[in-house]
Amino acid sequence: MSEAPHRHAGSSALRAAETPVPEPAERKLRCAARGIEKSFGATKILRGVDLEIPEGTFAVLVGPSGCGKSTLLRLVAGLEQADKGTITLAGRDVTNLPPRDRDVAMVFQSYALYPHLTVRENLAFGLKLRGTPAAEIESRIREASAMLGLEKLMDRLPKQLSGGQRQRVAMGRAIVRRPTIFLFDEPLSNLDAALRAEVRVEIRRLHDRLGATTLYVTHDQVEAMTLADSLWVLNGGLVEQKGPPLEIYERPRTKFVATFLGSPQMNLVAGKLSKEGGAFWAEGGGVRTRVDEERFGDALVEGREVTIGVRPHDLCLAKGDAPIVAELKVEIVEALGSEAFAHGWIRSSGPTFVARLDAADARSVRPGSAIPLAAAPSAIHLFDAKTDRALGD
Amino acid sequence: MNERKPGLLETILVHTVLVAAVAYALYPVLWVVTLALSKTGGTEARVLPLPRGAEDLTLDNFRLVTGVGDPEKGWLFARQLVNSLVVSCATALTAVAIATPAAYALARFDFVGKRTGLRGMLLTQMFPGVASAVPLYLILDALHLLDTRSGLVLVYAATAVPFAIFQLRGAFLAIPVDLEEAAMVDGATRVQAFLKVALPAARPAIAVTALFAFMSAWNEFILAATLLGRESAFTLPVVLQSYVGEYSTQWGAFAAGAVLVSVPVMALFYVAQRQLLSGLTAGGVKG
Numbered sequence: 165m166s167e168a169p170h171r172h173a174g175s176s177a178l179r180a181a182e183t184p185v186p187e188p189a190e191r192k193l194r195c196a197a198r199g200i201e202k203s204f205g206a207t208k209i210l211r212g213v214d215l216e217i218p219e220g221t222f223a224v225l226v227g228p229s230g231c232g233k234s235t236l237l238r239l240v241a242g243l244e245q246a247d248k249g250t251i252t253l254a255g256r257d258v259t260n261l262p263p264r265d266r267d268v269a270m271v272f273q274s275y276a277l278y279p280h281l282t283v284r285e286n287l288a289f290g291l292k293l294r295g296t297p298a299a300e301i302e303s304r305i306r307e308a309s310a311m312l313g314l315e316k317l318m319d320r321l322p323k324q325l326s327g328g329q330r331q332r333v334a335m336g337r338a339i340v341r342r343p344t345i346f347l348f349d350e351p352l353s354n355l356d357a358a359l360r361a362e363v364r365v366e367i368r369r370l371h372d373r374l375g376a377t378t379l380y381v382t383h384d385q386v387e388a389m390t391l392a393d394s395l396w397v398l399n400g401g402l403v404e405q406k407g408p409p410l411e412i413y414e415r416p417r418t419k420f421v422a423t424f425l426g427s428p429q430m431n432l433v434a435g436k437l438s439k440e441g442g443a444f445w446a447e448g449g450g451v452r453t454r455v456d457e458e459r460f461g462d463a464l465v466e467g468r469e470v471t472i473g474v475r476p477h478d479l480c481l482a483k484g485d486a487p488i489v490a491e492l493k494v495e496i497v498e499a500l501g502s503e504a505f506a507h508g509w510i511r512s513s514g515p516t517f518v519a520r521l522d523a524a525d526a527r528s529v530r531p532g533s534a535i536p537l538a539a540a541p542s543a544i545h546l547f548d549a550k551t552d553r554a555l556g557d
Numbered sequence: 558m559n560e561r562k563p564g565l566l567e568t569i570l571v572h573t574v575l576v577a578a579v580a581y582a583l584y585p586v587l588w589v590v591t592l593a594l595s596k597t598g599g600t601e602a603r604v605l606p607l608p609r610g611a612e613d614l615t616l617d618n619f620r621l622v623t624g625v626g627d628p629e630k631g632w633l634f635a636r637q638l639v640n641s642l643v644v645s646c647a648t649a650l651t652a653v654a655i656a657t658p659a660a661y662a663l664a665r666f667d668f669v670g671k672r673t674g675l676r677g678m679l680l681t682q683m684f685p686g687v688a689s690a691v692p693l694y695l696i697l698d699a700l701h702l703l704d705t706r707s708g709l710v711l712v713y714a715a716t717a718v719p720f721a722i723f724q725l726r727g728a729f730l731a732i733p734v735d736l737e738e739a740a741m742v743d744g745a746t747r748v749q750a751f752l753k754v755a756l757p758a759a760r761p762a763i764a765v766t767a768l769f770a771f772m773s774a775w776n777e778f779i780l781a782a783t784l785l786g787r788e789s790a791f792t793l794p795v796v797l798q799s800y801v802g803e804y805s806t807q808w809g810a811f812a813a814g815a816v817l818v819s820v821p822v823m824a825l826f827y828v829a830q831r832q833l834l835s836g837l838t839a840g841g842v843k844g
């Protein structure tokens with residue numbers, strides 16, 4: 165896009181001469197927020213959030229409802245003022261600038277199309293305000309409408325469009341602006357499931373095609389996992405974990421992250437560590453399993469109180485002489501065709517427990533029966549019982 | 558809503574009720590129109606207020622009221638009509654011009670005295686305008702505005718503005734804030750967001766509000782009768798009243814005047830129909 169690819173070109177000698185050149189890593193950042201704090205009245209919503217989005221990255225902000233995702237996005241857009249902290253966009257400190265001077269484009273959950281303007285006028289609105297020449301406006305609109313398949317709708321009013329079409333217009337309005345960063349606030353939540361899956365792919369395709377930098381807010385973990393290059397899990401006003409989505413899925417650093425990502429949720433039971441014959445075991449709530457000593461290392465201490473976590477997808481029906489991790493009293497079997505989920509409990513007083521079964525194995529499982537479950541020690545997660553932080557991190 | 562074909566009995570029933578309602582509403586109107594057009598001008602009780610025949614119809618009453626062909630009256634009626642039009646239009650414009658920015662501010666911003674101000678305005682709506690007729694008379698007298706259109710506009714606008722503010726505040730509250738925020742991210746200033754997005758979106762409601770203000774001024778009688786003494790300064794309701802004498806009433810002329818007074822309002826409603834409909838249901842459906 166607008167940035168020339170000079171990043172790797174400068175010689176080190178030259179760079180040393182010009183003193184105030186920022187760190188290369190810093191320079192590549194399209195959006196950076198540092199120590200953001202924000203309260204509404206007496207309620208502290210954000211308690212010191214840091215955010216870094218390198219150029220060309222699709223960053224997804226995810227977290228439970230009310231955790232302040234939208235608030236953070238609106239702070240980046242300039243629609244809210246932070247109590248503390250700074251926001252830089254493309255290296256420019258925009259903390260105290262109004263939205264119009266930040267060069268960002270935002271797609272709202274409600275789409276926020278101007279009801280009295282046609283699709284064409286909606287797309288042109290921002291460009292006209294910025295005094296873009298008419299010919300340039302025309303060509304950008306043509307390009308964006310072709311990209312989104314809006315050509316036939318250009319003279320309609322928003323109320324004459326379907327939900328999916330409105331969503332496209334909202335994206336078009338952002339695209340024609342060619343902003344520093346695209347901001348999305350749950351743009352798919354008003355679409356039905358089939359369309360949502362379709363538009364999700366479309367958004368990622370557009371991002372790649374435009375070489376855009378995107379900050380995308382959602383509470384849908386499927387969107388979060390599938391779209392993100394870099395995932396930021398927000399909870400209780402702080403970034404609880406950040407990184408590539410698969411890494412977070414495989415190595416959640418807290419109990420919250422572990423249960424928030426993945427569906428059905430990770431099973432959790434309270435337990436204790438013990439040592440038998442030189443190997444460490446985690447045991448409690450009807451679960452008994454070996455743990456991965458290499459992964460947890462020094463964190464493994466005999467007698468330590470832990471929460472044992474295992475994802476339903478990492479469990480299977482124990483066959484042959486595979487060690488049995490737990491015995492599940494089955495209440496319900498959900499057969500999805502390719503796979504099945506057995507819901508039940510391990511201890512009658514314990515929490516619900518879910519295991520994924522192969523479709524073939526599930527066929528013989530009846531509600532009311534007890535089935536033995538196995539899991540690889542590498543699939544076992546351990547969290548400190550008091551701090552809820554993952555062991556070994 | 559699910560579409561469903563009503564049964565025959567239901568159709569008949571519904572239409573009977575509708576016809577009855579229409580007849581109930583139009584009966585007095587029919588009376589007035591017939592009276593205005595009839596020669597006798599009498600008020601003898603007739604169940605069906607229909608003219609007996611073509612020979613019974615005349616425009617004499619209208620001639621009498623408008624003073625057409627009466628050199629003595631000259632252009633008096635025309636002046637009075639202009640008075641009414643000018644006063645009502647000016648009231649509507651003033652009310653909307655003052656109420657729109659005020660309502661927007663009350664809908665979108667938080668400031669000291671907002672709640673108190675709103676309550677105060679609500680309070681003014683509880684008193685009938687007549688209650689303040691005497692003080693208003695004294696004030697206008699002091700300002701040398703008695704018997705003037707500007708004086709009347711001042712009084713009418715003062716009563717129309719609070720109501721208009723309430724109506725328009727509701728309209729602005731119904732417009733999603735997202736729209737203006739989107740505009741500001743798109744490059745608009747706060748003022749541009751108001752002028753280019755909120756204002757056009759509120760246009761139907763503004764039209765309805767203006768129409769209400771116009772009508773209340775157009776129909777207002779008591780204050781006009783109190784504050785206007787000169788015949789050439791009269792507005793139409795005051796003119797009409799002059800046909801109702803203490804000992805005898807010229808019903809024909811009164812009816813003709815009533816018809817003439819109604820025509821502009823009907824025309825306005827006809828022109829503004831679409832805006833009215835969308836304005837009255839504004840906020841019900843998201844754009």
Ligand SMILES: Nc1ncnc2c1ncn2[C@@H]1O[C@H](COP(=O)(O)OP(=O)(O)OP(=O)(O)O)[C@@H](O)[C@H]1O
Pocket residue numbers: 204205209227228229230231232233234235236382383
């Ligand atoms: N203008 C405001 N005034 C007062 N409280 C607010 C305001 N905006 C947001 N909040 C509060 O801040 C918290 C975070 O809101 P926010 O909209 O950022 O949540 P979110 O993470 O986007 O949630 P969701 O997934 O439901 O959209 C909520 O508890 C909300 O009630």
Ligand SMILES: [Mg+2]
Pocket residue numbers: 233234235349
């Ligand atoms: Mg939100």
